[in-house]
Amino acid sequence: MSIFDAIFAKGSAGRTPILPRETVTGSTLLAVVAIMSFLAALTVGAVRIAQISVNEWRGELANEMTIQVKPAEGHDLDVDVKNILETVQRISGITEARVYTKEESEKLLAPWLGSNLDLGALPVPRLIRLKLGDQAAISALRAVLDTIPNAALNDHRAFAARLTAISKTAALAGFLILVLVLLATVLSVSFATRGAVAANRPTVEVLHFIGARNSYIASLFQRHFFRVGFRGALLGGAVAVLLFVIFRFSGRLFGAIAGPGDAAFLLTSFNLDWRGYFEIAAAVLLTALVTALGSRFTVISTLRNID
Amino acid sequence: MVRFENVGLRYGQGAEILKDISFSVTKNSFQFLTGPSGAGKTSLLRLLFLSLRPTRGLISLFDQDATRLQPNEVAAIRRRIGIVFQDFRLLDHLTAYENVALPLRVAGRDEASYRGEVVELLGWVGLGERLDALPPILSGGEKQRIAIARALIVRPELLLADEPTGNVDAPLAKRLLRLFVELKNMGTAVVIATHDVALMDQFDAPRLVLNDGRLYYDR
Numbered sequence: 001m002s003i004f005d006a007i008f009a010k011g012s013a014g015r016t017p018i019l020p021r022e023t024v025t026g027s028t029l030l031a032v033v034a035i036m037s038f039l040a041a042l043t044v045g046a047v048r049i050a051q052i053s054v055n056e057w058r059g060e061l062a063n064e065m066t067i068q069v070k071p072a073e074g075h076d077l078d079v080d081v082k083n084i085l086e087t088v089q090r091i092s093g094i095t096e097a098r099v100y101t102k103e104e105s106e107k108l109l110a111p112w113l114g115s116n117l118d119l120g121a122l123p124v125p126r127l128i129r130l131k132l133g134d135q136a137a138i139s140a141l142r143a144v145l146d147t148i149p150n151a152a153l154n155d156h157r158a159f160a161a162r163l164t165a166i167s168k169t170a171a172l173a174g175f176l177i178l179v180l181v182l183l184a185t186v187l188s189v190s191f192a193t194r195g196a197v198a199a200n201r202p203t204v205e206v207l208h209f210i211g212a213r214n215s216y217i218a219s220l221f222q223r224h225f226f227r228v229g230f231r232g233a234l235l236g237g238a239v240a241v242l243l244f245v246i247f248r249f250s251g252r253l254f255g256a257i258a259g260p261g262d263a264a265f266l267l268t269s270f271n272l273d274w275r276g277y278f279e280i281a282a283a284v285l286l287t288a289l290v291t292a293l294g295s296r297f298t299v300i301s302t303l304r305n306i307d
Numbered sequence: 308m309v310r311f312e313n314v315g316l317r318y319g320q321g322a323e324i325l326k327d328i329s330f331s332v333t334k335n336s337f338q339f340l341t342g343p344s345g346a347g348k349t350s351l352l353r354l355l356f357l358s359l360r361p362t363r364g365l366i367s368l369f370d371q372d373a374t375r376l377q378p379n380e381v382a383a384i385r386r387r388i389g390i391v392f393q394d395f396r397l398l399d400h401l402t403a404y405e406n407v408a409l410p411l412r413v414a415g416r417d418e419a420s421y422r423g424e425v426v427e428l429l430g431w432v433g434l435g436e437r438l439d440a441l442p443p444i445l446s447g448g449e450k451q452r453i454a455i456a457r458a459l460i461v462r463p464e465l466l467l468a469d470e471p472t473g474n475v476d477a478p479l480a481k482r483l484l485r486l487f488v489e490l491k492n493m494g495t496a497v498v499i500a501t502h503d504v505a506l507m508d509q510f511d512a513p514r515l516v517l518n519d520g521r522l523y524y525d526r
Contacts, residue, residue, distance in 0.1 A: 015418070018409070020400040087391065206396050210457070211386030212411040214378050304378070 011027070019200055019220050028288040029192040029225075033232025035183040040178055041240030041280040047174030048276035054167040061156040061163070065141070067128040073148040078158075081126050084151055087144055088130065093137025100127040138214070178283065182290050189229070189294035193221060196295075197302045218299040222292045229291025237284035244272045308333050308465060308496050309355065309429055314364030316350055326520040328364070332465065332498060337491040339507050340500040343515035348500040349393065349515065352467050355498065356390050357381050370465075386414065389458030389495075391468035393448045397442040397457075403429060404438040404447075407456045414461075422461075428456045429493070433479070447474035455483060459490065466490060466497045473504055484509055 068082060071077045079100055089097050100108070105124060106115075138155065145151045197204060201243070207217050248271055309332035316325040324347050332338065340348055353359040354366060357373060367375035368384055376384065397406050404425055411421045416456040429435055442450055450473045454459075458466060468489065468522040472480035480503075488510060491497045498515075501507065507514060 016401050016405055018398075018401075018412075031464060081455040202396070203398055206398060206409075207413060208382075209358070209390055209392075209396070210384060210413055210461075211382050211384075211388075213382045 017220075018222060019196075019203060020084055021224075029188065030228050030235075031292055032188045032230050033287060034236040035184060036181050036188070037233035037236025038180045038240050039236075040283045040287055041237045042180065042243070043174045043177045043265050044239060044279045044283045045276055046274055047171055048279055049176075049272060050170040051167055052271070052273060052276070054163050054170075058160050058167075061160045064131050064137075065130045065132065065138075065158065066154045066156075067145065068125045068131065068154055069128065070125045070150045070152070071123045075150065077126060079148065080148075081128065083114050084145075084148060085128055088128070088141060091140045091144065093132060093134035094130055094141070095133040096129075096131035097127050100129060124223055182287065185229075185290050186288055186294040188290045189225060190298045193225060193295040193298040194302060196221060196224075197299055201246045208303075214300055214303045217303060218296045220300045222296040224294035226288060226292035231290040233284045233291070234264045234288035236287070237280055241277065241280060244276075248272070308332050310365070310367040312356075312367075314354065314361045314366055316347075316354065316359065316522045317362050323362070324520050325354075325361075327395045328522045330515060334464070334496055335491060335494050337488065337497045337510070337512045338499075339432060339512055339514045340423060340498055340517065341502055341507065341514055343502070346517040347520055348502075348517055349469060350391075351522075352469055352498075352500055352507075353449030355465075355479075356385060356388050383478055386410070386461065387464045391451075391454050391466075391471045393469040393473065395442075395454040396431045396452055396509065397453055398443050399469040402439045402441055403434055403445070403453050406453050409457060409460045425456075425460060428460055431452075432483075433455050448476070448479065451475055452479075452483075455486075459486075463495060465494050467500075468498070469500045470503075471499060472501065472503060477505075480506055481509060495502060507508055 018251075066086070067084060069077065069081050072080075085097055085099055088094055105127065109124070130141075142153060145153050204217055310351060313332050314328040315323050315324060317323045328351065338510065339394065340351065342348055350359065354361060354373075355368075357368070357376070360374055369387060371380065371384065371437070398409070405431055406467050408418070408425045411425070412418070424433070426438065429438060432455060434440075434449060434452055434456070437449065440449075442453070445453070451471065455471055458468070458469060460496065468487070471487075472483055485498065487497050516523045516525050
């Protein structure tokens with residue numbers, strides 16, 4: 001007896017099922033539900049990963065700000081930067097203030113202006129990166145910078161808002177995909193159930209004539225299809241989880257071998273947390289339930305037609 | 308218990324196959340339903356166990372209007388009726404024992420509570436040694452007896468049997484008839500559809516004769 005049979009064994013031992021197993025097709029439906037469940041789990045996991053990444057980035061952005069110091073006529077940019085740095089370091093709530101070196105600025109501008117850059121020949125603003133321990137420091141910071149005409153504060157709010165929008169869009173897209181996957185599952189199950197009811201029509205008629213309620217007959221089919229749905233959903237979900245685990249360890253491997261490169265960053269981004277795995281488990285259970293309920297409603301509607 | 312008033316039945320747009328049928332079945336009664344082949348006996352039985360709805364007239368079953376029943380009410384009424392089909396309608400993948408026990412299993416009863424009854428009834432119809440046999444390996448007569456046992460196991464208030472002795476030899480037919488009479492004496496209303504005149508002659512009971520879609524009494 002497999003673990004599934006142990007879980008779903010019904011009635012007293014040795015009793016023959018009222019619906020003969022061979023007339024209720026399962027293998028094709030099992031494959032369909034497994035694929036649907038895999039897609040559902042993949043979607044749920046991907047949405048969760050997107051949310052984790054966005055939350056991390058948003059968290060970093062919320063505690064980080066940049067002061068942009070523009071070159072001004074009659075001003076020595078290096079002196080201006082040094083003065084501003086000393087001023088902001090005195091503001092309570094700012095835990096770290098660091099001037100981007102010329103090399104770092106060159107690196108930042110390289111994608112747009114190319115390497116081999118001589119910043120001295122260009123009126124390139126200098127950047128001071130701040131880390132905030134307390135958001136209350138922002139107002140004091142603004143008050144200080146308002147007195148310095150060639151300095152501006154960039155608090156990344158626009159970028160953070162965009163990240164929020166991306167996160168919401170990803171969640172909505174994921175939800176829509178999940179709905180479509182579940183709908184496709186219901187339709188597949190509905191077809192399979194109609195076939196099973198048609199194959200078992202003589203049995204269904206006998207059950208009717210001896211006084212079985214429609215709900216009883218539906219529960220016989222529902223039990224079978226929940227079993228098929230649960231197996232399929234578990235299989236699909238397990239493959240999806242395996243995929244996420246492989247990505248996670250591949251990311252660590254890449255990180256160890258290749259250092260913090262783009263590939264390693266991409267792969268480590270596939271790091272699913274416990275909530276993600278829990279959501280995948282919920283998607284698996286939902287797929288199995290949808291399979292069972294889909295079959296139940298189909299049987300009841302078919303039985304009404306028989307009546 | 309059962310009352311038909313001016314009941315008519317037609318399939319689709321075809322001619323009426325049952326016309327102005329009026330009769331009643333009372334508790335503790337026994338009647339034969341007879342007539343030539345194609346006279347509508349099976350259709351009348353199907354009206355009686357709610358497998359068909361009349362195109363006109365009134366059918367009252369256990370004081371309920373049969374045309375206004377909800378699916379669950381139909382199921383509840385069917386549990387009070389035992390039916391023996393002409394073509395047996397046994398489930399081929401269930402054993403003789405499981406076929407007979409099916410109505411009790413569907414009613415949600417625990418197997419321990421009915422096993423003795425089922426075994427005893429199968430013994431009574433002469434199949435005590437064939438509890439585990441599957442219908443495909445049984446003879447027509449054996450299948451018929453299982454079908455009868457399945458109808459009787461719920462101790463129905465109304466027993467409907469369509470040619471219940473069509474596949475058994477004369478001694479067994481006589482024995483089954485005795486069983487039906489015994490049921491009648493215990494309070495069950497029995498309606499047996501048959502065109503076996505020899506069988507009907509063995510027991511003095513009213514005969515409902517169907518001819519050309521109309522019902523006549525022959526007492």
